[in-house]
Amino acid sequence: MSDLQAKKNELLSAFQFRHATKEFDPNKKISEADFQYILETGRLSPSSFGFEPWKFVIVQNQDIRAKLAEYASGARRQLPTASHFMIILSRLPKDMVASSDYIRRMMVNVQQLSPEIAEGKRTTYDHFLKTGFAIEDDPRVMFEWACRQTYIALGNMMTAAAWIGIDSCPIEGFNREKISDLLVEEGIMDPEHYGVAVMAAFGYRLHDPADKTRRCMQEVVEWVE
Structure with missing residues (x-):
């Protein structure tokens, strides 16, 4: 097997390994070096015009995690068990004009x-x-466009994590207004420049996932020649 094919297989294995982990083993923690590696893949991610509208907030304080859980139904199992919990913020339209x-x-x-x-x-x-x-004339669309940039970074971080055997879960199941208010109250987010884009949890799975299911290649790809 060639080195190139080996690299391809290794990357595809990481995609096969990755799944949306709902509950993590609370006794297993990601090393500082491994999480810095994950963050670096986010920092190096592409964005439109290279303007990097993101900020990665890592919430390790368990009291704040418990408060977040009140308004994040989609993260209630992840928040108390994840090794690292991330909230990705996106720049507001005023900063992106x-x-x-x-x-x-x-x-x-x-x-x-x-x-x-x-x-x-x-x-x-x-x-x-x-x-x-x-x-530009629609602030909501402007903000969501900036948020889409953050998903590129999130995707890269989840893939990088899977590559080294670390699990993750992207999370949108939260009340954006309530979470925003909480982050402002806790002094975590500057509401003049940022809004909440998405959340993500990282750690090590507690349970083995079901087999991965996806549509076949013929259904998701169309060639125009």
């Missing part, structure tokens, strides 16, 4: 673009928001 300080800082400080290149990119991005995707 082309004229915002955040976008300017991203282009100048992070992407290190020259003034001329930065202005060209800002103009292109502004056109994209107003004409291409035409989303």
Whole structure:
């Protein structure tokens, strides 16, 4: 078997291993090195225009987890048992418009673009928001578009976790308004710049999952030649 085929098989094995873990073994903890590796795959993930609208909040405080469980029905088994519990925040529309300080800082400080290149990119991005995707006039759509970027990072982190035998579960079963209020009250989230996108739990499975089921390739792929 070639090295390339071995790598393909290893990655596919990780996808076969991964499942939405509902309950974790509370006695097994992810090492600091392994979780930093998972976070790094999130940090290195792609985003539209490279503007990284995400923030990864790792909630290890059990008292706060218990409070979250009141408004997160989809995480009530994961919250008390997961080794690590993540809330992914997304930038609000005010930060994602082309004229915002955040976008300017991203282009100048992070992407290190020259003034001329930065202005060209800002103009292109502004056109994209107003004409291409035409989303700037609808704050809800703008926020959900930014949230979609965070799902790319989440998918990469879950795959990276599965690659090294760590389980995970993406979670949308929560009251966004109540969770947001709680995070603000606890001083965790700045409501002027962030909103809640999605949650995720990481750890080691307590029970073996059922066999994975998916539609066949012919149903999910169409070739246009």
